[in-house]
Amino acid sequence: MSASLRKERRSALVWSYVFLTLFAVVFLTPPLYMFITSLKTSAEISSAKLPWWVFDPTLDNYSALLTSPAYLTFFRNSAVVSVAVVAITMAISIPAAFSLSRMRFWGSGALAAGVFLTYLIPETLLFIPLFKIFAFVQDWTGIELMNHWWILIVIFPTLTVPFCTWIMIGYFASIPKELDEAALIDGAGYLQVLTRIFLPVALPGVIAATIFAFTVSWADFLYPMAFATSIDQMVLPAGIVSTLIKGDVFNWGQIMTAALLGAAPPLVIYAFLMDYYIAGLTAGATKG
Structure with missing residues (x-):
């Protein structure tokens, strides 16, 4: 290997580390500041001392939230809504993606494109x-639909189903057609092809779609603020804002603590399933 080539590679490696370091600093600074603030008392937060240092660390903010019935209610509502939305999304998206990618029929291509285009409509226009x-x-039925957390289970799939279907269409399209053709020749039905061949092979794509659906339903703020406004019906994002911000008074310590605790479930899921998530998104975005 020539000296010039080694020099170029060394330079590229150095610049890679420089940009990775900048990337890490930019993206890790906010959660680090949130964690530091969560360990402070309200008096220390409002003081003029160093914002990046804790002089008297305390876990009072954590204990206050974890023993708060309201916060635990928000957490429970978010968990139930997210799990239900994931189940509904997968029950619709997997068969839809399989049909659009394998059971070709007139207009299937246009329908697949239309499914994805619906995801591009901003939720600020949909709500x-x-x-x-x-x-x-x-008003027509007399059944109270508004101001209930369960209405979010009906609404969130309008955001999750189009994108998850599109991702899995691309992933299913990357699977060799010879597999399902051989299964059909052997007498298997389309349902057996889907459950016994496609789902095991396309597991990364399914996991990527599942993570996306969970994250959207867990972290969305606009729909919960519009459709579930009572304290006992709120989910986590709306509940944090409604209970910890009173007019122009911000309880920053508990706000940061609540945000960190709320981010824990998606963070744990991403940490354990990151490889599947990246593989699923990559294949779903580039195939088909």
């Missing part, structure tokens, strides 16, 4: 007509 639709149904 107003959705709100009016549910308000109309409530």
Whole structure:
């Protein structure tokens, strides 16, 4: 290997570490500051002391939240909503993606593109007509639909199903057609092809879609603020804002603590399933 080539590789390695370091600093600074703030008392937060140092660390903010019935209710509501949304999303997206990628029919390509295009519509444009639709149904039927956490289980799939279907269409399309053709020749039905061949092979894509659906339903703020406004019906993002911000008074210690605790479930899921998530998104975005 020539000296010039070694020099170029060394230079590229150095610049790679420089950019990775900058990336880490930029993205790790906010959670680090949140953690430091969560260990402070309100008096220390409002003082003029160094914001990046804790002079008198305390776990009072954590104990206050973990013993708060309201916060535990928010956490429980978020967990139930997220698990239910994931189940509904997978029950719809997997068969839809399989049908659009393998059971070719007239208009299937346009339908697949339309599924993804619906995801591109901002939720800020969707929540107003959705709100009016549910308000109309409530007035017409007399059934109270608004201001219940379970209504989010019906609404969130409008955000998760299109994207998850699109991701899995791409992943299913990357699977060799010879596999399902051989299974069909041997007498297997389409349901058996899906459950016994496609799902095991496409597991990274399914996991990527599952993580996406969970993250959206866990972290979304706009829909919970519009559709579930009572304290006992709120989920975590809306509940944190509604209970820890009173007018222009911000309880920063508990806000940062609540945000960190709320970020823990998605963080744990990403940590254990990161390889599957990256593989699923990569294949789903580049195939088909």
